Amino acid sequence: MYQQNSFNGADLPAKTLCLTFDDGPGIHTLAIARFLFENHIRATFFVVGKYAFHQPEILKELKEMGHLIGNHTYDHPDLPYYVSVNGDVINQVLRTDAIIKPFVDSGQIYFRAPYGKWSAEVAQELNRSMLTANHIGPIHWEIAGVDCYYWQNNWAVEDAAARYLSDIELNNQRGIVVFHDEIADMDVVKPHNKTLDLLKILIPQLLEQGYQFVRLDEIIPIKTASAEKPKFTLRIGKEKCVSLKNDTDLNCEGKPENPQNLLCLEELGFGKIAIKAANNLYLSSAEIEIKANRAVIGETETFDLIPVDKNKIMLRCYDGNYVGIEKGKLTKKAPHMRQAAIFSYANHNHMITDDIAWEQRLLLLKKQLLFVRSKLQQKI
Ligand SMILES: [Zn+2]
Structure with missing residues (x-):
């Protein structure tokens, strides 16, 4: 940052x-x-x-x-x-x-x-x-x-x-x-x-x-x-962002200003990243629905980061499916890029102007x- x-x-x-x-x-x-x-x-x-x-x-x-x-x-x-x-x-x-x-x-x-x-x-x-x-x-x-x-x-x-x-x-x-x-x-x-x-x-x-x-x-x-891992939110539109719900579920209804919705970025090289949610668990595509439920990074916790515009990104799972949004939830039911969700990345600093x-x-x-x-x- x-x-x-x-x-x-x-x-x-x-x-x-x-x-x-x-x-x-x-x-x-x-x-x-x-x-x-x-x-x-x-x-x-x-x-x-x-x-x-x-x-x-x-x-x-x-x-x-x-x-x-x-x-x-x-x-x-x-x-x-x-x-x-x-x-x-x-x-x-x-x-x-x-x-x-x-x-x-x-x-x-x-x-x-x-x-x-x-x-x-x-x-x-x-x-x-x-x-x-x-x-x-x-x-x-x-x-x-x-x-x-x-x-x-x-x-x-x-x-x-x-x-x-x-x-x-x-x-x-x-x-x-x-x-x-x-x-x-x-x-x-x-x-x-x-x-x-x-x-x-x-x-x-x-x-x-x-x-x-x-x-x-x-x-x-x-x-x-x-030593600090970069923190960010993944926005959907201007008002909402990816949010932790219950223990490990994720939805797209969160408020960006809520610290609970801050995610943590870990770069893994070769264009791959892992993302940790506020529950200290990594986002995983092991199931159809993307959840924050893994304590360690394995292949299902790695995502290809695909930049779209200066602050917009798509994510691709280890099996080639893209992260999409269905009924307000993150899923990997997007085999083609045109079905992928486009998130706006917002560095935590965007909320802090010293x-x-x-x-x-x-x-x-x-x-x-x-x-x-x-x-x-x-x-x-
Ligand atoms: Zn110089």
Whole structure:
């Protein structure tokens, strides 16, 4: 699920950093990953799908070294603007998912927005799809990743390292740090990327000062979100949804706002899912009528998830029959797709709209100020 407010590392203990790398994979990615590995640091690489597509061998090696691979969209668009011109943001993340999933163990996909640009509208749009329900994001940062601008302006590596050190100090010696192992959108700067040399100066100094490094999934709010299974309702029309009735029966008469009607999604890979109802039992097609009556997932508890539109889906049972609706009940009496029920998927978040917290506004402001400061210094 996508949050309106970004995840960050503000609550990390003192002298604790989480290193992240954006825009790869590229020619420097593996050298950076190996240098970190040799220093027992496990980082997260937010990759751009159009680069990752041609270089799966890099993703494989990143994973083998214990680094995480996250989603940074396919084409690296400015998402708030992209949404405003009807760009298909769901497609941007799903195309990258398809490339990185073989190299992601947890089932959760960590997401970072290009340039850190985010809006409530982007979150809402991405949350429309059941296929992005296992996403955790957006992941923001505290220590600004402007290494690419240093290289654009021919900064010396030593000066860039000093700036990162001072930014870390300014941020109370903790947080998520952004670097760029590759540079999207600025092809002319790519050959000047010196982030590996920067790390070779920075990391020994940080280690000497007693800094610890954690992987992204060790940050408590991110770890907590990762452990939660996505919750949703399956709507029929605008007012009704699939609902638990009696102990294990399901009907289509429920009210979406009733927490008892929340379902829990488990992705099984290969386009298959299992669905757990509020009684903690899985939906099963073992009988003609679909019921929530199984404690474990076997073949009758797996369903093919077939997307129809951004937020609409069909479900197909293990035996090839589709889930249909007959007399207000879910059944598998639908051998042909044209007989299948089309459900509207509604992420639990659709019912919760958080205001942006003041702390979050301050963090964003601070990041913008750091960015402006670095741009001003470039001009001196
Ligand atoms: Zn980026």
